[in-house]
Amino acid sequence: QRVIIMSTSIENMSVETRENYDRLMRYLMNYAMFDHHIGIEFSDRLPPFAPPISYEKPGKLIIMNAKWWRPTEMPFLLAHEIGHILHESAAFYHISHLTTLKGEACENLFAIKLLQRYCIENEIYFDTSYKFAKCFGIPENCYYLLEFAA
Numbered sequence: 031q032r033v034i035i036m037s038t039s040i041e042n043m044s045v046e047t048r049e050n051y052d053r054l055m056r057y058l059m060n061y062a063m064f065d066h067h068i069g070i071e072f073s074d075r076l077p078p079f080a081p082p083i084s085y086e087k088p089g090k091l092i093i094m095n096a097k098w099w100r101p102t103e104m105p106f107l108l109a110h111e112i113g114h115i116l117h118e119s120a121a122f123y124h125i126s127h128l129t130t131l132k133g134e135a136c137e138n139l140f141a142i143k144l145l146q147r148y149c150i151e152n153e154i155y156f157d158t159s160y161k162f163a164k165c166f167g168i169p170e171n172c173y174y175l176l177e178f179a180a
Contacts, residue, residue: 039101039102040101040102051102051105053152054105054145054148054166055104055105055108057148058105058108058109058112058144058148059108061112061144062092062108062112062115066090066112066115066116067090068090068091068092068112068115069089069090069091069092070091070092070094070108071091071092071093071094072094072095072096073093073094073095073096074096074097076095076096076097077097078095078097078098078099079099080095080098081095081098081107082094082095082098082107082108082110082111083111084111084112084114084115086115086118090115092108092111092112092115094107094108094111100167102167103167103168103169104167105145105166105167106141106142106145106166106167106168106169106172107141109140109141109142109144109145110137110138110140110141111137112140112141112144113136113137113140113141113144114133114137116140117136117137117140135175138172138175139175139178139179141168142163142168142172142175142176142179143179145162145166145168146162146179149162159176159177159179159180160173160176162176163176
C-alpha cells in the first residue's frame with residue numbers, strides 16, 4: 031500500500047492522499063467510539079487556533095476544531111485526545127505546569143504509537159521515523175518522542 035506525504039492543506043491533497051487521510055480518520059474514530067465508547071464532535075464554531083479538548087465526565091467526549099489552522103495535524107490531535115481520555119489525564123492541568131508538560135508528552139507518545147499501530151495493521155512502512163512523522167502530520171516539536179516510540 032502506498033502512502034503519499036500529506037500537504038499542509040486538505041484542499042491541496044491528491045485524491046489518493048485524501049482517501050488515505052479519510053481512511054485514517056475513520057480508523058481513529060472507530061477506535062475511539064466503538065472500541066472505547068468515546069464520543070467525538072467536530073465543531074466549526076471555534077477560531078482556527080482553538081485546540082481540541084477532551085472531557086471524561088459526565089461522559090467521555092472529544093471536541094475537535096473542524097477549522098484547525100493545520101488540518102493535516104487532525105489525526106495526530108485526535109489520537110492525542112483519545113490518549114487523554116483513556117489515561118484520564120485531564121487532571122494534569124489542575125496540578126502544576128511540570129505535570130501538565132509530562133501529561134502532554136505522554137499523550138503525544140500515545141498518539142504516535144497509535145498511528146504506528148495503524149501503519150502496522152495496514153502494512154504501511156517507512157524507511158525513517160521522520161518520513162512517518164511528516165506523513166502523519168506529527169508536529170515537529172514532538173519529533174524528539176519518535177525515538178521512544180520505536
